[in-house]
Amino acid sequence: MATKEIIRLENIRRNFIVGNETVHALRGVSFTINAGEFVTIMGTSGSGKSTLLNILGCLDTPTSGEYYLDGIPVRSMGKNERSVLRNRKIGFVFQSYNLLPKTTALENVELPLMYNSAISARERHELASRALDAVGLAERKNHKSNQMSGGQQQRVAIARALVNDPVIILADEATGNLDTRTSFEILVLFQELHDRGRTIIFVTHNPELSAYSSRNIVLRDGKIISDTPNDHPASALEMLKKLPVESD
Amino acid sequence: MNLTNLTKIALKALNNNKMRCFLTMLGIIIGVASVITMLAIGQGSKRSIRAQIAEMGSNMIMIHPGNMERGGVRQDASSMQTLKLNDYQDILDGTEYVSACSPSVSSSGQFIYGANNYPSTIYGVTEDYLEIRKFSIDEGSMFTPQDVLTSAKVCLVGQTIIDNLFPNGENPIGKVIRFNKIPLKIVGTLTPKGYNSMGMDQDDMVLAPYTTVQKRVLAITYLQGIFCSALTEELTPQAINEITQILRKNHKIKEGEDDDFEIRSQEEMSSMMSSTTDMMTILLACIAGISLLVGGIGIMNIMYVSVTERTREIGLRMSIGARGIDILAQFLIEAVLISVTGGIIGVLLGVGASMVVNLVFNWPVYIQAYSVILSFFVCTITGIFFGWYPARKAANLDPIEAIRYE
Numbered sequence: 001m002a003t004k005e006i007i008r009l010e011n012i013r014r015n016f017i018v019g020n021e022t023v024h025a026l027r028g029v030s031f032t033i034n035a036g037e038f039v040t041i042m043g044t045s046g047s048g049k050s051t052l053l054n055i056l057g058c059l060d061t062p063t064s065g066e067y068y069l070d071g072i073p074v075r076s077m078g079k080n081e082r083s084v085l086r087n088r089k090i091g092f093v094f095q096s097y098n099l100l101p102k103t104t105a106l107e108n109v110e111l112p113l114m115y116n117s118a119i120s121a122r123e124r125h126e127l128a129s130r131a132l133d134a135v136g137l138a139e140r141k142n143h144k145s146n147q148m149s150g151g152q153q154q155r156v157a158i159a160r161a162l163v164n165d166p167v168i169i170l171a172d173e174a175t176g177n178l179d180t181r182t183s184f185e186i187l188v189l190f191q192e193l194h195d196r197g198r199t200i201i202f203v204t205h206n207p208e209l210s211a212y213s214s215r216n217i218v219l220r221d222g223k224i225i226s227d228t229p230n231d232h233p234a235s236a237l238e239m240l241k242k243l244p245v246e247s248d
Numbered sequence: 249m250n251l252t253n254l255t256k257i258a259l260k261a262l263n264n265n266k267m268r269c270f271l272t273m274l275g276i277i278i279g280v281a282s283v284i285t286m287l288a289i290g291q292g293s294k295r296s297i298r299a300q301i302a303e304m305g306s307n308m309i310m311i312h313p314g315n316m317e318r319g320g321v322r323q324d325a326s327s328m329q330t331l332k333l334n335d336y337q338d339i340l341d342g343t344e345y346v347s348a349c350s351p352s353v354s355s356s357g358q359f360i361y362g363a364n365n366y367p368s369t370i371y372g373v374t375e376d377y378l379e380i381r382k383f384s385i386d387e388g389s390m391f392t393p394q395d396v397l398t399s400a401k402v403c404l405v406g407q408t409i410i411d412n413l414f415p416n417g418e419n420p421i422g423k424v425i426r427f428n429k430i431p432l433k434i435v436g437t438l439t440p441k442g443y444n445s446m447g448m449d450q451d452d453m454v455l456a457p458y459t460t461v462q463k464r465v466l467a468i469t470y471l472q473g474i475f476c477s478a479l480t481e482e483l484t485p486q487a488i489n490e491i492t493q494i495l496r497k498n499h500k501i502k503e504g505e506d507d508d509f510e511i512r513s514q515e516e517m518s519s520m521m522s523s524t525t526d527m528m529t530i531l532l533a534c535i536a537g538i539s540l541l542v543g544g545i546g547i548m549n550i551m552y553v554s555v556t557e558r559t560r561e562i563g564l565r566m567s568i569g570a571r572g573i574d575i576l577a578q579f580l581i582e583a584v585l586i587s588v589t590g591g592i593i594g595v596l597l598g599v600g601a602s603m604v605v606n607l608v609f610n611w612p613v614y615i616q617a618y619s620v621i622l623s624f625f626v627c628t629i630t631g632i633f634f635g636w637y638p639a640r641k642a643a644n645l646d647p648i649e650a651i652r653y654e
Contacts, residue, residue: 059566060648080573083572094651098560098564100564114250114257
């Protein structure tokens with residue numbers, strides 16, 4: 001298994017000033033994530049997981065501590081540099097999909113590449129098409145986002161996260177808006193991607209999901225309270241088969 | 249980052265909101281169309297007035313004796329006898345910018361032919377007068393320099409005179425009419441010119457050699473006026489300058505004293521007329537410009553709403569790698585696309601409306617290239633100007649908050 005270090009957090013702290021009070025959202029978080037890991041980050045609301053996700057996603061910078069993404073120190077980077085970094089290294093999957101309305105699946109997936117002038121229109125088309133194939137939406141490339149079910153929309157969002165061939169995929173409650181069956185379908189997809197060597201960080205408050213990842217980090221009050229590898233993740237596919245088929 | 253991609257993104261966004269887009273454009277369309285139509289009407293009337301003035305000889309200069317005081321009594325200008333023949337000669341010989349010059353003496357009275365008579369004015373001039381006043385000979389010929397020298401009893405008549413003295417359609421050439429008991433032989437007729445812009449009948453006149461009018465009709469030696477032509481309309485001020493120098497010298501007017509003559513030019517009148525129409529044009533353009541401004545504010549308004557409405561989209565774009573400048577550019581391009589498209593439609597509409605005005609109301613219109621280019625340019629500026637603030641607002645959003653915006 002590859003042991004390339006993708007993420008290194010060194011004593012990350014993040015403070016917010018709310019009125020006269022300083023809120024310590026993260027109080028010294030350190031860990032490293034290697035290529036090929038499927039990490040779930042858990043915590044109740046207020047545990048600092050959203051803040052951690054923002055920092056991991058280069059949307060926010062830590063108050064102190066250092067964050068290396070693929071060997072690049074992020075803390076000292078400017079806004080624009082971080083934008084470019086996100087564009088090249090990170091794929092985001094959000095709880096509420098965040099697809100552009102009235103826009104086809106293909107165009108939605110192409111979007112990250114639109115902000116990379118090194119990629120030609122043809123390449124962009126091809127890469128987006130391939131990403132949609134990879135999430136099992138080969139047949140729905142030209143469907144508009146509002147004509148698709150939640151599960152399909154989330155697949156499009158995952159394809160969009162894959163299209164720039166990122167070093168890491170950051171999923172934020174990616175199954176939060178979906179019913180159980182569709183949630184498992186999406187989990188199956190994440191596991192497949194993991195099997196193909198993708199590095200995934202899945203942030204959730206749902207403790208059940210830790211069974212399907214290869215490592216589980218739990219946050220509480222801005223600190224890591226447990227960091228346990230899971231050498232035998234359960235198969236989401238088997239769970240999906242066990243689920244009663246809905247009859248309607 | 250990549251202008252082509254950003255334009256594609258902007259186009260896509262506009263395409264998703266066709267109706268709103270069109271309504272926003274409407275402000276610009278109406279603004280531009282009205283600017284163009286108003287300027288076309290303004291320019292059209294200015295041109296038609298200029299054309300009328302040019303018909304009367306736009307480079308014409310008229311010299312009359314000025315009114316003077318004699319022992320505290322103000323004298324009527326026409327009673328002055330200060331303009332002499334040598335003034336005319338000196339203007340003729342000593343100027344560079346004067347192309348034609350004719351003395352002028354006139355007398356009003358009754359013209360008689362057979363049983364018909366008609367009151368009119370006889371103008372005593374030289375051959376140059378035709379050129380100065382832009383008259384032309386319809387039939388027959390002009391009197392000759394020889395006629396002027398010999399005070400020959402010949403004349404030219406205008407259409408109104410012909411209509412009144414020869415009501416039966418006789419050929420007036422060669423006929424002898426009488427004025428103050430002086431028989432005058434008609435040697436030619438003037439091409440009808442109709443009424444001028446002041447409502448004066450330009451065909452109601454008889455032309456004769458000035459010597460004839462001076463000696464045989466009025467029995468005077470001075471001139472009532474001198475008519476000149478500057479080389480071109482633009483050279484009129486120079487010509488006036490020359491004439492003033494000559495006349496002041498001839499009349500021995502000392503430095504600092506007022507002229508004892510008055511020089512007026514058609515150019516003066518034409519610029520006065522133009523300034524009136526210019527004023528109208530500016531007024532019309534201002535009204536139209538205000539509607540363009542209102543259109544621009546419409547763009548700003550819509551862009552502002554659009555930014556708020558699309559906060560999540562902006563957050564998403566930022567999280568997948570759009571920089572602030574990309575977002576700024578996208579929204580600016582959207583605003584400019586709206587205004588430029590509106591501008592193009594407005595130009596077409598404005599040109600169309602001008603033509604309709606021309607056809608239906610028969611108003612003279614003239615569409616100047618500069619008005620089209622100007623309003624197009626103003627449109628683009630409007631788009632950038634009014635798009636800037638909303639676009640900046642979009643670019644400065646915090647992606648973390650924007651992506652979770654409800």
